[in-house]
Amino acid sequence: AVTVRQLASHTSGVIRKSGMRGGSSTDFSDVYLEFEPTTGWHYNELGMKMLGRIMEQAGGKPYEQLLGERILEPLGLTSVGYLKQGDPLENIVRTCTGTDSSFVSYSPEPYPGSGLFANMQDIIRFGQLWLDKGRVDGTVVFDEALIEDAWRNYNTTGKPHDDYEYGMMTWLSSEENAAFMAGAAQSVAAILPDQDMIVLIGLNQYDGGPGWGRPPVEHSNVARLGLYLNNLLKP
Numbered sequence: 001a002v003t004v005r006q007l008a009s010h011t012s013g014v015i016r017k018s019g020m021r022g023g024s025s026t027d028f029s030d031v032y033l034e035f036e037p038t039t040g041w042h043y044n045e046l047g048m049k050m051l052g053r054i055m056e057q058a059g060g061k062p063y064e065q066l067l068g069e070r071i072l073e074p075l076g077l078t079s080v081g082y083l084k085q086g087d088p089l090e091n092i093v094r095t096c097t098g099t100d101s102s103f104v105s106y107s108p109e110p111y112p113g114s115g116l117f118a119n120m121q122d123i124i125r126f127g128q129l130w131l132d133k134g135r136v137d138g139t140v141v142f143d144e145a146l147i148e149d150a151w152r153n154y155n156t157t158g159k160p161h162d163d164y165e166y167g168m169m170t171w172l173s174s175e176e177n178a179a180f181m182a183g184a185a186q187s188v189a190a191i192l193p194d195q196d197m198i199v200l201i202g203l204n205q206y207d208g209g210p211g212w213g214r215p216p217v218e219h220s221n222v223a224r225l226g227l228y229l230n231n232l233l234k235p
């Protein structure tokens with residue numbers, strides 16, 4: 001009974017015995033339902049792993065290859081990728097390790113949930129794709145109708161987090177009419193369609209304190225910064 005939309009919006013209820021982050025991206029034999037689909041909301045990387053496997057089955061190619069062909073190459077996102085042992089590190093910002101810059105957090109096996117590295121310019125370019133309604137340089141990357149689906153709040157049950165607004169793989173704030181891309185080190189990009197603006201704040205390091213996985217209340221501050229800047233720039 002679980003749908004792709006429910007996996008992408010964290011409303012599927014899927015969970016596994018090995019926990020939210022545990023288990024492989026191909027074997028889902030220990031998966032069960034924490035709650036009936038759409039009756040709750042649980043930010044859950046298992047759903048992302050299942051999405052990646054669905055993409056591979058539907059597309060007939062590995063997830064990483066599909067990502068390159070469908071998104072990275074059309075947009076020219078040359079810095080985006082998964083970091084593996086032996087890869088060059090000169091352009092990698094070390095994150096999630098406080099003041100220790102000797103440790104590099106390598107990516108897990110490729111799946112939609114986490115592990116991608118990117119520079120600021122490429123994050124902005126991906127955000128611009130959404131402002132341009134799924135088109136880049138005359139090429140249609142996704143149908144414009146996806147935006148309405150992706151930026152609709154699916155966390156409407158009040159269980160267990162009634163104060164989070166979340167679309168499909170995107171944090172939301174209806175107050176600012178903003179959608180957010182947020183990284184593991186708390187780098188946040190706010191997409192503000194009303195202002196035709198993207199505001200990106202990137203952190204070089206993260207101290208590992210209570211802020212891990214912060215809810216979008218801090219994200220809203222990034223959006224408010226954009227609104228403030230927009231007002232300053234008005235003639």
